[in-house]
Amino acid sequence: GQNIDQPTEMTATEGAIVQINCTYQTSGFNGLFWYQQHAGEAPTFLSYNVLDGLEEKGRFSSFLSRSKGYSYLLLKELQMKDSASYLCAVRVSGGYNKLIFGAGTRLAVHP
Amino acid sequence: DTGVSQNPRHKITKRGQNVTFRCDPISEHNRLYWYRQTLGQGPEFLTYFQNEAQLEKSRLLSDRFSAERPKGSFSTLEIQRTEQGDSAMYLCASSTQDSSGNTIYFGEGSWLTVV
Numbered sequence: 128g129q130n131i132d133q134p135t136e137m138t139a140t141e142g143a144i145v146q147i148n149c150t151y152q153t154s155g156f157n158g159l160f161w162y163q164q165h166a167g168e169a170p171t172f173l174s175y176n177v178l179d180g181l182e183e184k185g186r187f188s189s190f191l192s193r194s195k196g197y198s199y200l201l202l203k204e205l206q207m208k209d210s211a212s213y214l215c216a217v218r219v220s221g222g223y224n225k226l227i228f229g230a231g232t233r234l235a236v237h238p
Numbered sequence: 239d240t241g242v243s244q245n246p247r248h249k250i251t252k253r254g255q256n257v258t259f260r261c262d263p264i265s266e267h268n269r270l271y272w273y274r275q276t277l278g279q280g281p282e283f284l285t286y287f288q289n290e291a292q293l294e295k296s297r298l299l300s301d302r303f304s305a306e307r308p309k310g311s312f313s314t315l316e317i318q319r320t321e322q323g324d325s326a327m328y329l330c331a332s333s334t335q336d337s338s339g340n341t342i343y344f345g346e347g348s349w350l351t352v353v
Contacts, residue, residue, distance in 0.1 A: 168347075223288065225271070226342070230278065231280050
C-alpha cells in the first residue's frame, strides 16, 4: 500500500522558521516532491529530492532520508503569503511522474 | 499564457448529468496526467497519457469516467451520470519525457459541484 503522513495543521509567526515533516511508506520510490497550494489554486512546485540530504532554494529547504522514509520542508523568514497548504508527494514510478500525495499540511502564519 | 490550461474552471451540474472537462498541456509536453482533489486532501492520481496512449488508469476511475487524448495534445475527461461524490477539483498536469523532478506542471483545476 501507499501511505504518506504529514501533520494536518501548523501555525507559526511571521519572520520565524517552521519545519513540516513527512513520512512515507510506498511500493516504490523515485523522488520526493514538495508543493505549495493556496486555497482554490493549483499546486506549485517547491522542491525535489531523490538523494539523501538537504536541498536549499532561497527561503525553502528540503531534506530527505530514504532509509528512514522521512523528509521535511524548512521555511525560513516566514511571510504572511506563506500561509498555504504544503503537500508532500512521492514519485512511485521510474517511468513517469505518477505522484502519490499526502493530505497536506495547512500552515497559518500570524503577525 | 504558456502554462497548463483547463476549462471550464467551475461547473455546477445536477446529479445524473454528464460533464466534460478539457485540458491543454504545455505544448512540448508529451505526458499528461489527471488528478482529483477533494477538500482537505491531497490530489489523487486518476490516469496518465503518453502522447495519445492512455498507459495507466487508477481504480478510482470507475466505468462512468473516461479520458481521451485523441491527437496527443489536449485531453478531455468525461464523467457520465454524475453523483454527489464526484464533487471535487479535477487537476490536469503535464510533463516532458525526461525524469527530472521539477518538470511536472499543474493547471488551475476544474471545480465540479454536483447538486
